[in-house]
Amino acid sequence: MSFGGPQWPQEPQQQGQQGQQGYGQQYGGQPGYGQQQQPAYGQQQPSGYGQQQPNPFPGAQGGGPTPDWGALADASASRGRRKRWLMIGGGVLATLAVGAIVATAVVTTNKTDDEAKNGGVPTVTVSPTGSPTPEPTFSSVAPPPPPNPKDYISDPKKDTAPISAEGLFPGKKLTMDGRLYKKGATATTTNCAAAVQGGLGTVLKKHGCQKVLRATYVKDGVAITVGVAVFPSEAAATKAKAQATGGIAPLAGAGVREFCHGTICLRRANSVGRYAYFTQAGFANGKKVTKADKPVFQASDDLGTFAFNQIYARGRTQASAAANAPGE
Known part of the structure; x- marks a missing residue:
């Protein structure tokens, strides 16, 4: 099964011999060692789904399909890159969060210092009924002048x-x-x-x-x-x-x-x-x-x-x- 990476090269089919694999002269059903014919440039035969791949190693025995080692390596590298990016992104987010907390602390501290220096932030007293306490009123009548000696x-x-x-x-x-x-x-x-x-x-x-x-x-x-x-x-x-x-x-x-x-x-x-x-x-x-x-x-x-x-x-x-x- 292909994992999307580069595959081992396959022999192109010979004309008039569909279904035969062109590894040169057959010997006992096995391709001739050292006589492997290279495929024409740019003509790689696609691998069909479920189709058994030929054994790229002459003389090797095995009844099952051979693993695509290059695809596995590329997938592993891709997962490693994604993990590193996730770690880097998480670190950036953590740094931004810490910076926001520090900024909030600085603003809060400055606000507290300003309130301590200036006597605090004025507050409006609210009566039990929920309406603000009325402001004090002053008489519009001018005070009498001081006594004249x-x-x-x-x-x-x-x-x-x-x-x-x-x-x-x-x-x-x-x-x-x-x-x-x-x-x-x-x-x-x-x-x-x-x-x-x-x-x-x-x-x-x-x-x-x-x-x-x-x-x-x-x-x-x-x-x-x-x-x-x-x-x-x-x-x-x-x-x-x-x-x-x-x-x-x-x-x-x-x-x-x-x-x-x-x-x-x-x-x-x-x-x-x-x-x-x-x-x-x-x-x-x-x-x-x-x-x-x-x-x-x-x-x-x-x-x-x-x-x-x-x-x-x-x-x-x-x-x-x-x-x-x-x-x-």
Whole structure:
């Protein structure tokens, strides 16, 4: 039986002798050894199915068909090649599978690192009914603005913090832009007229002055008394400033002798909120003040600014406390 491979050559049939095999002269039914006739080129007689093949080996005995050794060898080689290709293909597939697993692991690891770095992937909470939890809502009404400190130093109903000369003028000295002033005596009185000079007492009383707080400071032979008068309203304080005449009475003591008596001194008046503040500055030795005496004007400016800052800080402190109070 042919396996599809090359076969041993067969003798072509002689003309007029169908069915005889042309191996040369027959001897005892066996072909002559060494006298085998080669078939014509390109004329190989096909082997019929089931037809017995001649024995290609002269003198060999055997009653059965001879195996096609070349076909068997080719078939075995073909099976070996197919096995090798299957092994190679399986290795490639295994490599691709491992690569896919590694890539998936890298992607998963990177995703995990990103989530750890960025706080995780946002999730949507789902209620037991299966519907997403609604997003939080915010009021469209703008929050009220923070309290204005000036409101607290203008309205006696809000301006309720305790006030005293030591609280308004604390410490033993103050510094304004590098200029150092030593503090002398302080005083507080509800008799507003007793703390002023000239016609200022009448003005303070007319507009409802409630108390006057004073403190004296000295620097390089210049003495300054600053006084703050408290009124029931901002309007009253503004009118008292506008109508002011005379000035705050100089306050001696605590190492400061009398000054601004029988001589010319610098007097000023101003107001903020329900407070009017006044200064009187002059030389501690009684020398009169002229326009050329810049140290006196500078001292008056510094103490007037300090008084304003202290009053405004009072309003800021009360406004901050109100903003942080529960329920506000």
